[in-house]
Amino acid sequence: MSAGKGTSLRILSAGPGVTVQDGGRHGYLRYGVTVAGPMDPFSHAIANGVLGNAAECAALEVSLGGVEVTTEGGRVTLAVAGGDFEITLDGRPMPSALHLALEPGAKLRIRAGQSGAWCYLAVAGGIDVPDVLGSRATHTRSHLGGHEGRVLRAGDVLSTGGPAGEETPPARILAPELLRSSEVIRALPGPQADYFTEAAIADFLTGPWTIGPRGDRMACFLEGPVLKHSEGFNIVSDGITMGAIQVPGEGQPIVLMADRQPTGGYPKIATVIGADLGLLAQARPGAKIRFRSVTHVEAVEARRRQAEVLARGFVTEPLVRTKFTSEFLLGINLIDGVFG
């Protein structure tokens, strides 16, 4: 697709699994259409929030395979947030939570870093790919949405719609929420916890679980104690939400993620709460996690806290300061910092 007159992002190189994702394709589950959307919705919303975009705006989802981009047609203001990825701007190291305006010809490279499995590159105004069934999210299995319904590769040009952005030197996004540990994931029991023995539920909560090697955007495979069903392991297919933890016959849980099928036929012992979906998504193969059971009230409270963080907005700290902005001064800790 040609980028037209406005600004655009050019993909210089992309590892496997880099896609365009917005908040997801909602409203068509009843027709078998997968929601897709970000694996780590909170980080996706932070990257958009820093730019003043709506939380659901279309952004690049970058996998462990990494990506390198440049801009064409003018300067593009962008933000990167998510796992602790290694970012360079024309070879210079940048923080993993980054806000800047990328000049035409400048190269921004994002590579897997110390931790985390996904990060999001959002652009001011959002990535302008066609709206398909109300969404720009890519679902590769059904070739829907995003850029030609597929993962991105070198040479792809994505329109970023708007006019050239203002000059913005690189700045670090101050978002301690991005540094959360993935060790304990909160889950709400059900909807089919009664299909498991009491021992299985205890084992489920004790774990520990190792993230298996064959995960993708569809599911996260867990390895650990074998969970025993009390009532067989086939149910008549019913709906599946993101975070649903289904347990097939061999007793090893599968957490269904962004690209899950709309319905499925295995009992679901528990469901990862919305606020912790991103934590699970960021755990790499081989990482150990445990589940902690929470109530519906606690799950809603965690969701509310995340919504408040997003509503409050984010402070950025310029890497090279020429003057102290009031946002910066409000964002730093003046009590025990160098000003003490």
Added chain:
Amino acid sequence: MTASKANLAYPDGPCFLDSGEAALVVEFGRGVDPQTHERVLALDAALQASPVEGLRESVPTYRSLMIHYDPLKLSRSDLIAYVHRALNTPGGLARLPDRWVMPCCYAPPFGEDVAEMAAKLGISPEQAIQHHQSAVYRIYMYGFAPGFTYLGGLHEEIAVSRRATPRPPHAAGAVLVGGGLAAVATFSMPTGWYVVGQTPERLYAPERDKAFLMEPGDEIRFLPIDAAEFAALEARALTGEIVARKEPL
């Protein structure tokens, strides 16, 4: 998964199950039967008829309605009260189902697996096709892929189990049988089901005004066509024309 088990419907009303804090499953039973499914569709229609702030979308399945909601806008208890009101509102289905006549070519290469399936069942290919085309099917739900329809009503003589290992990809529009159910596919993909025919109709056509042709609860019957008719209908369907027709129930 198998069909029937009508005795598994809950007599005292549905139960409410949490699927995370933002989805509520209203479960009417554990089996597959038209009565349970009617109750699912009636609730779905009632909720769609009077939307409430915070309700995102509802997903009818064989035996339950999954309601996605925003718990920061609509509390779980308010949602359940709202569902109870909808269940107690007389009126039944807001929408009468349609019955569709779907052209289907059973001849090879379209009905690629008819002979294999018939041999497995110990009947002739002609009998297998006769059983498939004589039934009236109900769309229980969509799932698996956009527009992929799960159909109940399969003749018990061809209620073959699914394959142990998937077969190579079939065409979009493949008419499938397996696990006691029938289905119509909308994308080319490998499958554990048997391919008994192919329809030129497109149950999912994103560029068409009505991207998804049929609704859960609609009925389907298959009309045998030959390869020449298939080619002619397929050419018309590719222009966006709907080549299945409705008939009175």
